[in-house]
Amino acid sequence: MQLIINGLVIGSIIAITAIGLSMIYKTLNFVNFAHGDFVAFAAYIAFFANKELGVHLAVAFLIAILATMLLGVSMEKVVWRPMRRKKASRTALIIISIGFALVLRNTLLFIWGGSTRCYDIPVRRGFDFFGATITHNQVLVIIVAFILMFLLHYLLSRTMIGKAMRALSDNIDLARISGINVDQVILWTWVIGLGLAASGGVLYGLVTAIRPSMGWYLLLPMFAAIILGGIGNPYGTIAGGMVIGLSQELSTAVLPTEYKFAVSFVVMAVMLLIKPEGLFGGAK
Amino acid sequence: MYIWGVRDDEWGDGLMENDDTMILEVDNIVSGYTDLDILHGISIGIESGEIVSIIGPNGSGKSTLMKTIFGLLRIRDGRIVFKGEDITGIMPERIVRKGMGYVPQEKEFFSSLTVLENLEMGAFISDCDISESLERVYRIFPVLAEKGRIRAGALSGGEQRMVGFGRALMLSPDLLLLDEPSAGLAPKMRDMVFGKIIEINRSGTSILIVEQNAKRSLAISDRGYVLEMGRNRFEGAGCELLENEDVLRLYLGG
Numbered sequence: 001m002q003l004i005i006n007g008l009v010i011g012s013i014i015a016i017t018a019i020g021l022s023m024i025y026k027t028l029n030f031v032n033f034a035h036g037d038f039v040a041f042a043a044y045i046a047f048f049a050n051k052e053l054g055v056h057l058a059v060a061f062l063i064a065i066l067a068t069m070l071l072g073v074s075m076e077k078v079v080w081r082p083m084r085r086k087k088a089s090r091t092a093l094i095i096i097s098i099g100f101a102l103v104l105r106n107t108l109l110f111i112w113g114g115s116t117r118c119y120d121i122p123v124r125r126g127f128d129f130f131g132a133t134i135t136h137n138q139v140l141v142i143i144v145a146f147i148l149m150f151l152l153h154y155l156l157s158r159t160m161i162g163k164a165m166r167a168l169s170d171n172i173d174l175a176r177i178s179g180i181n182v183d184q185v186i187l188w189t190w191v192i193g194l195g196l197a198a199s200g201g202v203l204y205g206l207v208t209a210i211r212p213s214m215g216w217y218l219l220l221p222m223f224a225a226i227i228l229g230g231i232g233n234p235y236g237t238i239a240g241g242m243v244i245g246l247s248q249e250l251s252t253a254v255l256p257t258e259y260k261f262a263v264s265f266v267v268m269a270v271m272l273l274i275k276p277e278g279l280f281g282g283a284k
Numbered sequence: 285m286y287i288w289g290v291r292d293d294e295w296g297d298g299l300m301e302n303d304d305t306m307i308l309e310v311d312n313i314v315s316g317y318t319d320l321d322i323l324h325g326i327s328i329g330i331e332s333g334e335i336v337s338i339i340g341p342n343g344s345g346k347s348t349l350m351k352t353i354f355g356l357l358r359i360r361d362g363r364i365v366f367k368g369e370d371i372t373g374i375m376p377e378r379i380v381r382k383g384m385g386y387v388p389q390e391k392e393f394f395s396s397l398t399v400l401e402n403l404e405m406g407a408f409i410s411d412c413d414i415s416e417s418l419e420r421v422y423r424i425f426p427v428l429a430e431k432g433r434i435r436a437g438a439l440s441g442g443e444q445r446m447v448g449f450g451r452a453l454m455l456s457p458d459l460l461l462l463d464e465p466s467a468g469l470a471p472k473m474r475d476m477v478f479g480k481i482i483e484i485n486r487s488g489t490s491i492l493i494v495e496q497n498a499k500r501s502l503a504i505s506d507r508g509y510v511l512e513m514g515r516n517r518f519e520g521a522g523c524e525l526l527e528n529e530d531v532l533r534l535y536l537g538g
C-alpha cells in the first residue's frame with residue numbers, strides 16, 4: 001500500500017511534467033532535453049522565494065511557474081523561433097537543447113551548490129491510510145496535480161487556444177493553411193507546457209530533496225510515460241506517467257532501490273519493441 | 285462606399301491594373317523548395333465565378349503552384365494578384381483573411397480533432413460568432429452536423445474529405461483552391477465531390493482545382509491549364525482541352 005501511494009505521487013509528478021515535453025515534441029518535432037532542467041529550475045526558484053525571501057510556499061509556487069514560463073518564452077523568442085526561420089535541422093535543435101540543459105543545471109549548481117535543499121515548511125506527522133502512512137505533502141502533490149490535469153483538460157477541450165494547440169501538434173501545415181498564427185500558438189504551447197513542468201518541479205521538491213540534477217533524472221521516466229501513452233496524446237501521457245510511477249515504486253519490493261530508474265528504461269524499450277504507437281495510440 | 289475615409293475605388297488605385305473581373309492572377313512565378321526551383325515562370329488567371337483546372341503529369345508542380353499561391357513557399361520571381369491586390373510573399377494568415385481557402389492534397393483534416401473542432405479551426409481567425417458559418421457548411425455537408433463530436437480520424441475517406449472542404453469553407457472564401465479533391469475516393473464519393481464543387485461554385489465561390497481525374501475536372505471547368513515540368517504547356521477552355529489531340533494523347537490517356 002505504501003508503495004502504491006508513493007507510486008501515485010511520483011506518477012502524478014511524472015505525468016504533469018511529461019505533458020509539456022510531449023506537446024512540444026509533437027508540435028515542433030524535436031525533443032527538448034532541457035525540459036527536465038526547467039523542472040529543477042522551478043523547484044529552485046520556489047525554494048529561493050520560500051526560504052530565502054520568506055514568502056509563503058503557495059506564493060513561491062506561483063513565482064516559480066511565472067519565472068519558468070518567462071524563461072521558456074525568452075528561449076522561444078531568442079532561440080527556437082529564429083532557428084525555425086532558418087529551417088534548422090532537428091539534430092541542431094536537439095544539440096542546442098542539450099547545451100541549454102547543461103547551462104541551466106550548472107547555473108543552479110553555481111548559485112546554490114550541489115547540496116540538497118528543501119522548502120521552509122513544518123514537518124508534520126502523516127495520516128494513517130489502510131496501514132500505510134501518507135504525508136501532508138503527498139496529499140498536497142496529488143491534489144494539486146489533479147487540479148492541474150483537470151485545468152489542462154478544460155483548456156485543451158473547451159477553449160479555442162487549447163484546440164489550436166492540439167491542431168498544431170496534429171498537423172502544423174494545415175494549421176498554417178487555416179490561417180492560424182502558428183508562432184503565437186507555439187508560444188502558448190511553451191507557456192502551458194513549461195507551466196506544467198514548473199508546477200511538477202515545485203511539487204517534486206515537496207516529496208524529494210531539491211538538487212540541480214533532480215530534473216535531469218526525471219527525463220527518462222518522462223520519456224517512458226510519453227511513449228507508453230502515445231506521443232502527443234496528453235491523456236495517454238497522464239496514464240503513462242501513473243503507470244511508470246507505480247511500476248518504479250512497486251519494483252522496489254523485489255529489486256534494490258537503485259534499479260528504480262531502470263524500470264522506466266525497460267518499460268520504454270519493451271513498448272518500443274512491441275507497440276511503438278503507445279498503449280493508447282498517438283494523437284494521429 | 286468609404287473605407288477609413290478613403291473611397292474604395294481610390295483604395296484600389298494602382299493595384300487594379302487589370303480587368304477587375306479577374307479574381308486571381310499569377311504572373312510569371314518562379315518558386316520552389318529550399319534550394320530547388322520547381323516552378324519556372326508559371327502564369328495563370330482565374331476570372332470571378334470560374335472553375336479553372338490545372339492538369340499535368342506527376343511532379344509537374346501542380347501542388348507546388350497551390351502552395352505558392354497560398355504563401356507557403358518563398359517566391360523568387362513574379363507576382364500574384366488577388367482581387368486586385370498584390371499578395372506576393374504575404375503570409376497564409378493574411379491570405380485567409382483576404383478570402384482564399386485551400387484544401388491541400390494530403391492530410392486535409394486534423395485527424396485527432398473532432399469534426400466540429402476541425403470546422404472551428406477553419407474559423408479560428410474570425411472574431412465573430414461562427415454559428416452562421418457552421419449552418420452554411422452543414423447545409424452543404426449535412427453529415428458533418430450529425431458527426432460533430434466524432435474524431436475526424438475515425439471517419440470514412442469521403443467524410444474526411446468533407447471535413448477538409450468544410451474547414452476551408454468556414455470563412456466563405458471568394459476563391460477556393462482544391463488539390464486533388466477526388467483522389468483516393470470510391471466512385472460514388474467522387475461523384476459526390478464533383479457535385480459539391482459545382483454546388484459551391486454556384487453559390488459564388490471561384491474555384492481552382494488540380495486533378496488526376498483530368499477529364500472529369502475539365503468537364504466541369506470553364507478553363508484549364510496544362511503544366512509540364514514547372515512551365516505552362518497548354519491552356520484553353522475546358523472542352524477545348526478535352527478535344528485537343530496533344531493534350532488527349534499526353535495527359536488524358538488517349
Ligand SMILES: Nc1ncnc2c1ncn2[C@@H]1O[C@H](COP(=O)(O)OP(=O)(O)OP(=O)(O)O)[C@@H](O)[C@H]1O
Pocket residue numbers: 317318320322340341342343344345346347348349389
Ligand atoms: N517538400 C518538398 N521539398 C522538396 N521538393 C519537393 C517537395 N514537395 C515536392 N517536391 C518536388 O517538387 C516537384 C513537384 O512536386 P508537386 O508536388 O508540385 O507535383 P504535382 O504536380 O502536385 O504531382 P502529383 O500529381 O504527384 O501530386 C517534384 O519533383 C517533387 O519531388
Ligand SMILES: [Mg+2]
Pocket residue numbers: 346347348389463
Ligand atoms: Mg500534387
